[in-house]
Amino acid sequence: xxxxxxxxxxxxxxxxxxxxxxxxxxxxxxxxxxxxxxxxxxxxxxxxxxxxxxxxxxxxxxxxxxxxxxxxxxxxxxxxxxxxxxxxxxxxxxxxxxxxxxxxxxxxxxxxxxxxxxxxxxxxxxxxxxxxxxxxxxxxxxxxxxxxxxxxxxxxxxxxxxxxxxxxxxxxxxxxxxxxxxxxxxxxxxxxxxxxxxxxxxxxxxxxxxxxxxxxxxxxxxxxxxxxxxxxxxxxxxxxxxxxx
Numbered sequence: 257x258x259x260x261x262x263x264x265x266x267x268x269x270x271x272x273x274x275x276x277x278x279x280x281x282x283x284x285x286x287x288x289x290x291x292x293x294x295x296x297x298x299x300x301x302x303x304x305x306x307x308x309x310x311x312x313x314x315x316x317x318x319x320x321x322x323x324x325x326x327x328x329x330x331x332x333x334x335x336x337x338x339x340x341x342x343x344x345x346x347x348x349x350x351x352x353x354x355x356x357x358x359x360x361x362x363x364x365x366x367x368x369x370x371x372x373x374x375x376x377x378x379x380x381x382x383x384x385x386x387x388x389x390x391x392x393x394x395x396x397x398x399x400x401x402x403x404x405x406x407x408x409x410x411x412x413x414x415x416x417x418x419x420x421x422x423x424x425x426x427x428x429x430x431x432x433x434x435x436x437x438x439x440x441x442x443x444x445x446x447x448x449x450x451x452x453x454x455x456x457x458x459x460x461x462x463x464x465x466x467x468x469x470x471x472x473x474x475x476x477x478x479x480x481x482x483x484x485x486x487x488x489x490x491x492x493x494x495x496x497x498x499x500x501x
Contacts, residue, residue: 259318260285260416260448261306266315268298268305275301277472279315288442288449290459293469299452300344302469303418306450307341308332320415340409340417340447344424346401348393348408354380355389358408379407383437399430406437410445419451423458435461460488 261283268276275298283289293299304310306317308324317324319335327335348357358376380386383403393401402422409417422438423431435458442449442462453459459466460483468476468491478488 258284260287260320261450262316262318263306264316264318266302266305266317267313268301268310269313274472276305276312279472279474281467281474281477283448283450285448286446287464288451288462289465289467290451290453290463291467291469292453292456292459294454297469298472299469300420303341303420303450303452307336307339307418337412338415340412340414342402342405342409342417342419342422344421346393346398346405348401348404350393352392353389354385354391354393354396354404357393357404358411360408361412375411376407379411382410382441383407397430399426399434402426402434403437406434406441410441410447413445414447416448416450419449419453421453421455422451423453423455431455431458438462 259282263279263281266276266279267274279302281289291299291302301310305312306319312325315325320338322335324332324335349360352360355376358379359372362372377386377389380389383406385400385403385407388396388400393404396404419438422434426434438451439462441447451458451462464480466478466483467474476491482488
């Protein structure tokens, strides 16, 4: 199966506000797809529909060849075991240590603690936070919290990982460090990746393809070999001037 994700004419509204107006695209195994749009364009809603945190009003979403819009809750939860999700806010549990936050996906499973410890420490090392296993989120910077969230998403070794604004709220240097980390982990793990962001530099750097989301539809699509083209630069200028969306 070459397509890991496939959306067909996906619509989503909230109290009459049409957020997604017929979204269709697919993501191949091992591909990194980035969805760019200004704030309020519906990027986060789109991610949540893909993972099933929001149900679509109309359309189909295929994950690993299965139509997830038709799955029962238990079946959907089983499917999500193959998906990692990095929330924009990091969504860490303040009452838990860094180690416990990363180990959280295993808490509902009957697994060997030694295996869990080994995996948690492995991914803590991957994100450069081995020394902070016993720290709490309140003791971490924003960039460190993002790293913990990434480690938690990867610890179950998912086939698909979704990032919601991974560089949002970070200074330029920290944002670049997070981009470095995502790029390195993608190369090492060959995981299929979907990123939503307003950061055009991140999109250009990490993506095999970039989709521009505007007014609930895919307004433009660029392949990697088109990122340096005049057209991409012109569309980027329009986006930055907030004329798209």
